[in-house]
Amino acid sequence: MESRGNEKNLGLRITVVIPTTWFRRLVFFLFVMEVGGGVLWAAAKLAPDQGHANLLQTVGSLVFLFGFYAGMPLVARYLAPQPCTDPARQTRLASLLQRYGSSCPVFLYEHPDKEANTVGLWPSQSRIYITTGLFDRMSDEGLIGILGHENTHARERHILVGFVYACIFALGSYASDSRTFFVVGFLLFLGLRRYMEYRADAGGALLAGPASMSTGLRELAILYPSAAWHRWLTIIMAYPTLPMRLRALETKRPALL
Secondary structure, X not given: OOOOOHHHHHHHOOOOOOOOOHHHHHHHHHHHHHHHHHHHHHHHHHOOOHHHHHHHHHHHHHHHHHHHHHOHHHHHHHHOOOEOOOHHHHHHHHHHHHHHOOOOOEEEEOOOOOOEEEEOOOHHHOEEEEEHHXXXXXOXXXXXXXXXXXXXXXXXXXXXXXXXXXXXXXXXXXXXXXXXXXXXXXXXXXXXXXXXXXXXXXHHHHHHOHHHHHHHHHHHHHHOXXXXXXXXXXXXXXXXXXHHHHHHHHHOOOXXX
């Protein structure tokens, strides 16, 4: 199938960040590949001639991306199938949310990985998922900072920004048919993604307080230690290191590299 890289446009943005069982991850991966491939196939079949096939496949990939991003709250419910029902943990979570104030709905689920994620294109449909693996290893102050960070992702529509950029990137790749555009666009996406992490930390400091946000990052740095040389890998990574984020929070000078 000739799609001039549209398979990459579909696959490039599909990163499942919700920790789950290997079986559910496999089922979801196969479902995405089948639906994505079906969209590209249907677009090629509907094209009146080969000259329009690539354009229709590009448009089809954008429709697919919209469905994927907009459907992530439902996807997250599938990928996080074991909600935490432990009374002590739920009481602690309720107490934290009462201290924090207005927040997106927060779901605590059973999983050993130490993760917190936000899903949803719009603030009104955004959801925060926290694993028990992270919840049990952080202090109340640190978790309030994490809530501030994740809520900022929702309030500032970072997922929507990522989706819009993906659309512009796909259309630009089609229009330019240039490897240079692809490389530059991808590096700009990484820079944008890092910038949004810094924005979420700064917003978390405003929503939860600088002390809570700093505590959250310091506790994450203990859970996920990084060496000094890891900083130089950020040129090919979508996230700054935790020491870089701490330094930016304290100095208000984010470093994209």
